[in-house]
Amino acid sequence: MTSLFQTLLPEVESVLYIDTDVLFVSPVEAVWHNFLMMNKTQLAAVTPEHQDSSAGWYNRFAKHPYYGKLVMLMQLARMRTFGWEDHIVPLRQQYKQHIRWGDQDLINILFHFHPELVYVLDCSYNFRPDHCMYGSVCKPASKTGAKLIHASRRAAFTDKFPPFQEVYNTIAMV
Structure with missing residues (x-):
């Protein structure tokens, strides 16, 4: 690539x-x-x-x-x-x-x-479901927020990751 x-x-x-x-x-x-x-x-x-x-x-x-x-x-x-x-x-x-x-x-x-x-x-800069699946493991995002959200594992399209789904649904409505 x-x-x-x-x-x-x-x-x-x-x-x-x-x-x-x-x-x-x-x-x-x-x-x-x-x-x-x-x-x-x-x-x-x-x-x-x-x-x-x-x-x-x-x-x-x-x-x-x-x-x-x-x-x-x-x-x-x-x-x-x-x-x-x-x-x-x-x-x-x-x-x-x-x-x-x-x-x-x-x-x-x-x-x-x-x-x-x-x-x-x-x-x-690449906040993924893995960072919050079993607790918060991305300390920079906990302090200052995620800068980019990556919906790996189809996180935006499943009920398993509600925050990701909500962000993507909100943007889709714009």
């Missing part, structure tokens, strides 16, 4: 990629501001996949760090300079038998070998 943006948008320096089931509950400028927080080596900003080390597939089974890429700030100019495709393609060949989650796995493998490329956003 990220290679696609670099190829299709050669004149663009930075993009904010979000999944289709992510809603902004804060101004997009507040999210975009994180580009200014990145140092000169960081080419992507992502959130950890899980805050609770006992939860989540990556925490339990993967042999590398685990970031969610469904909210991802990408410095495309830096990715091109780094040679993103030159790094990703060989990793795909090397790990293809172990890749379960497609490009997300590849991104995580790359960031495992190059942690200096990653700016880590807190969980309020």
Whole structure:
């Protein structure tokens, strides 16, 4: 996915990629501001996949760090300079038998070998049902509120997660 943006948008320096089931509950400028927080080596900003080390597939089974890429700030100019495709393609060949989650796995493998490329956003930038399913595990969202709400697990369309369903229904009525 990220290679696609670099190829299709050669004149663009930075993009904010979000999944289709992510809603902004804060101004997009507040999210975009994180580009200014990145140092000169960081080419992507992502959130950890899980805050609770006992939860989540990556925490339990993967042999590398685990970031969610469904909210991802990408410095495309830096990715091109780094040679993103030159790094990703060989990793795909090397790990293809172990890749379960497609490009997300590849991104995580790359960031495992190059942690200096990653700016880590807190969980309020990708607030998901996992953060409140069995209690509040996203402390930044508890303090200052979620900035983006991600309705993974079809949270907006099931009675299992009423707050997510309510937010999505309210926005759908606008």
